[in-house]
Amino acid sequence: MTYILAIDQGTTSSRAIVFDAELRPRAIAQEEFAQHYPRPGLVEHDPSDLWSTVAGTARAAIEKAGIAAADIAAIGITNQRETVVIWDRATGKPIHNALVWQDRRTADLCAGLKRDGHEPMVTERTGLLLDPYFSASKIRWLLDTVSGARERAERGELLFGTVDSFLIWKLTGGQAHVTDATNAARTMLYNIATGEWDADLCALFDVPMAMLPEVKDCAAAFGMTRPDLFGREIPILGVAGDQQAATMGQACFAPGMLKSTYGTGCFALLNTGADRVPSHNRLLTTIAYRLDGRVTYALEGSIFIAGAVVQWLRDGLKLIRAAAETQALAEAAEAAQGVVVVPAFTGLGAPYWRPECRGAVFGLTRNSGPAELARAALESVGYQTRDLLEAMRADWGSDRDAAGHSVLRVDGGMTASDWTMQYLADILGAPVDRPEVTETTALGAAWLAGWRAGICGGPEEFAKGWALERRFEPAMDPRERDARYARWQRAVAATIAF
Numbered sequence: 001m002t003y004i005l006a007i008d009q010g011t012t013s014s015r016a017i018v019f020d021a022e023l024r025p026r027a028i029a030q031e032e033f034a035q036h037y038p039r040p041g042l043v044e045h046d047p048s049d050l051w052s053t054v055a056g057t058a059r060a061a062i063e064k065a066g067i068a069a070a071d072i073a074a075i076g077i078t079n080q081r082e083t084v085v086i087w088d089r090a091t092g093k094p095i096h097n098a099l100v101w102q103d104r105r106t107a108d109l110c111a112g113l114k115r116d117g118h119e120p121m122v123t124e125r126t127g128l129l130l131d132p133y134f135s136a137s138k139i140r141w142l143l144d145t146v147s148g149a150r151e152r153a154e155r156g157e158l159l160f161g162t163v164d165s166f167l168i169w170k171l172t173g174g175q176a177h178v179t180d181a182t183n184a185a186r187t188m189l190y191n192i193a194t195g196e197w198d199a200d201l202c203a204l205f206d207v208p209m210a211m212l213p214e215v216k217d218c219a220a221a222f223g224m225t226r227p228d229l230f231g232r233e234i235p236i237l238g239v240a241g242d243q244q245a246a247t248m249g250q251a252c253f254a255p256g257m258l259k260s261t262y263g264t265g266c267f268a269l270l271n272t273g274a275d276r277v278p279s280h281n282r283l284l285t286t287i288a289y290r291l292d293g294r295v296t297y298a299l300e301g302s303i304f305i306a307g308a309v310v311q312w313l314r315d316g317l318k319l320i321r322a323a324a325e326t327q328a329l330a331e332a333a334e335a336a337q338g339v340v341v342v343p344a345f346t347g348l349g350a351p352y353w354r355p356e357c358r359g360a361v362f363g364l365t366r367n368s369g370p371a372e373l374a375r376a377a378l379e380s381v382g383y384q385t386r387d388l389l390e391a392m393r394a395d396w397g398s399d400r401d402a403a404g405h406s407v408l409r410v411d412g413g414m415t416a417s418d419w420t421m422q423y424l425a426d427i428l429g430a431p432v433d434r435p436e437v438t439e440t441t442a443l444g445a446a447w448l449a450g451w452r453a454g455i456c457g458g459p460e461e462f463a464k465g466w467a468l469e470r471r472f473e474p475a476m477d478p479r480e481r482d483a484r485y486a487r488w489q490r491a492v493a494a495t496i497a498f
Contacts, residue, residue, distance in 0.1 A: 238448025
């Protein structure tokens, strides 16, 4: 058994990748699923879509690899975080569509808790800010809104899980209700200092603790798959939320190392080691990973819209037919126009945390067209990343080793665009490293499972295998860089004021 199956359940699609013992991808299968928008600011998934696409792509990847289930040593799972599923303990049937991490329906609830002075306690225990982004307020909304849900939960009939937990329940035929520390840390119910579900936080959000899954290390025994799914039982041995999985996939195991993933959103994580660094710049203090019972912490900046801005160009404005077309448009654009897109389609994330904001475009002229809008959309990703890195530098402190700040390791779909990565390096004034294996989220999950299964080496050995595909060096004049960033900051201020 020398293969690992990585399940990567994302916001817009599910993927499965078969890796060999050297952690090289051998086969991949991917399937998109529907997004549901009941009203502006509300985003839902049908849990049956999550499950069917995971099961389907997993079988398809095994078939494409030309192997049998008997050749697979373990399964690793990585997933969209914060998204909430509540299901019946006896039947496994969800009580409602999943509320996606982008969903903003609990903004008023979070604002009320903040006005009542609860945010300092929440932040001290969880490292998070009171925002609809996280799971706790979504759980409360479902229990308060779905008929009979609260009574059923209090009787122990309902279970809560982030997507990893729901998938493990389905994969094991209801035998395991578990999660890992990185996903638990995003619920706003888990105390990242004590490593336990927090009774005070559960009381604040009125969540019965009997609903919550058991929390394990990222590399652990999570359960065995039902034998009928793949023809034999396969152990699930690795689990991590997508951004933490990418952090490990990028081999950011040393304090000060920094990665940024560009998928639907953009998420930058800075490894802070054993130090739980509090943020004074509205970043998140979170768990990077928990291995062998030891927690490594991180500072995280979360941007809600990165790759999704390209989807907007394609699906909303109909300016392009495929994401790859944006590079040629950006190159053809008249840069002097200075068009700025603030893609606050579902609010502004870090370091602003303004859920009520909506997107805006500034600097349009009669000469502005598809090329200028495409360029501004791609530029927005660079500007938002600089927002995060400026805040991280301030929180991390100038007295620490700055080596980790000098290079940004990147991954995710948008990194395929050389133009976007060069602009990112230019606006940051720092090198940007793109690895040979850009499927780092799935790679991190595969490594966790392979390490636990005994067919892959530990963190140090894994880090030696990280390979650079291309480094993008900054080439923009510093004065121009600062002028462009100042224009972005003015546009954000105007968006907030609108």
